[in-house]
Amino acid sequence: MGEHMQSNLFRIGCGAGFGGDRLDAAVPVVDALVASGGPACLMFETLAERTLALSQLARRGGGVGYDPHLMDRLRPILGTCLQHGISIVGNFGAADPVGAAQAIDALAREIGARVPKIFVVSGDDLMVSPHRAEIDPTLQACLPAGALPLSANVYLGASQIRDALIAGADIVVTGRVADPALALGAVAAHFDWSFDNLDLIAAGTMAGHLLECGGQVTGGYFADPGMKDVPDLANLGFPIVEISADGAMVVTKPEGTGGCVNARTVKEQLLYEIHDPAAYLTPDVVLDLTSVSVKNLGQNRVALRGARGTRRPETLKATVCYDGGFIGEGGISYSGPGADARARLAIDILRGRLAPDLQMRAQTVSTQAQMTALFDDGPKRRIATSPAGSFDLTEIAEIQNDVRVHIAVRSTDRAEVAHAMHELGALYTCGPGGGGGVRSTIRSRLYTSSALIPRDLVDASCQEWSDAR
C-alpha cells in the first residue's frame, strides 16, 4: 500500500493472548519493534472470563491476585522495552493491579533497568465500588437465587489507558478492560485520536481485536495439514499491527519466526468470538466489520481497512462469577478385542454404583494407537504406543483401537464428586477386564454471568503507582 507510510506508523505488538499463553512469545516481537525504530507499544492479554474470580480466590488463599506468570513474561523484555521507549500495556493486573505494579517495579530494580513510570487503571472491580449498594440489585438479578458473587468486574474501555500513556506511563497495568482496549488506548494516545471519531476508534478496536489472541492471527489455532499448512509452529511468531493515523493497518509478525500471516489467518481471527459482525459491542464503540477489506500483501503482511464505528453502548458489560460447586473428571482405558463393549460395560457399572440423580456425563473416545517416535532406530522402525505397551508399526494391523471412557460429574457437594472419582478407580478390580490408566481430578467450578451496568455507576481512573502508597 503506497499510502501506508513507514514514517507515520505506530506499531503494536502482542506478547500474550491468554493466561496460559507461551511465556517467551514477546521476545521476538520486542526485537522486531526495536528494529523498526518507530514508536511502539507491547500489549499483553492474560485474562479470560473466569480468570478474575480465580485470581480473587488465589489472593484470598494467600497467593498473588495478578497474573502468576507476570514475572516470567516481563523479565526477558522489560529492560529492552524501557531502554527503547516501548510502552507496555497489560491486563495482567487481574484482581490486584497495584500488587502487579509493585512487582514490576521490583523487577525493574532487580534487573538494573531504569525505574519505570507505572500507571494502574482501576474501577473495574465492582466488589469494592463505592456504588456497590446501587449496583448490587443488578448483579443479584443475573445470578440464580441464593448465589453470591465471588467477583464482579466491568469491562472498562480504552480512555484510562490512553490517559495514562499521555501522562508518560512506561507501563499500564489494568484489571478487566475490553481486550481490544489494550491496543486502542495506545493507538489513541499516540495519534491523539478523539473518542468521538468513531471510524478511527473502530479501526483501533479492530486492531486490538486482531491482536488480542496473540498467535491466533499468525498461524496458531489454524493449521490443518494438507489444507492449511503452517511452518514452524514450535517457534510461532506473535503479531504486530502497523497502524497509520487514518486507521489503515497491516498485520504482520517478526522475521525469522514461525507461523504465517495471510488473508485466511486474518479472516478467521477477524470473526473470532464475533456475533453480529455489523455490531460488535465494546465499551468505546460499536464496531461494524461488514465493509472491512482484507488484502494479502505477501511475505506475512495483510492489509485491512474499512472498519466502521457507531456510538458506544450506554451501559458497560460486567462479568459476575459465582460458586458453581465442584466438577470431577476422569477416565479409564480399554484396548484390544471387545474394547468398545468393555468400555460401555464400565459406564453401566458406574451408573449402577452412583446416585441416579448425580449429574454425570459418560462417553467413550476411540483413539487409534498413537505414533510417538521415529527417531533413533532408522527410518523403517516406527514405534506406536498404547496402554498395553509399545509396538513396531509393522505390526500395527494387529493393534486394536484404544477406547477411553471419560466421565464428568458435577455437584455442589464435594464429597459426592469425590465418591464418583473413587468408584471410577475401583473399576480396576471390580470392573471389566483389562481396564487401565485411571486418572481423575476434582476442581471447584466457577460460573459466570453477565450484567449491564450504567456508566455513571462506574468510577474508572488511572493513577501513577508509587512506593508511597
Added chain:
Amino acid sequence: MTVLHEIAHSRAGDKGDRLNVSVIAYRAEDYTRLVEQVTVARIREMLADRNPGAIERYELPNLGALNFVIDAVLDGGVNASLDLDGHGKCLSYRILGMHLNPN
C-alpha cells in the same frame, strides 16, 4: 460429493453458552455455494446431539464468509460444561464435515 472442508475453512469461538463458528470460502467463487447450502437448518442437523437453541447466520460477502451464532450449545459454557471440549472449539471442524450437493 464435496465435503465442506474441501472448499472452506472455519474457526469456533465461545462466549458463555454461545458459540460462533465462521465458515470462510477458500475461493471467492465458492461463497455463493456456502450461502445456498450451509444453512441454519444444516448446521442444526450437524449439532443435533448437542440440542442447540437459536441459531443465527450472518453473511459477510466482503470476506467470502458466513458467521453462525449458536445459542445454548455448550452445556452452560466452558465453566459449567461436562463435555470434554467445553469451549466447543472442535465444533468448527465437525461442521466442515458437512456434505455438499454437486454444484
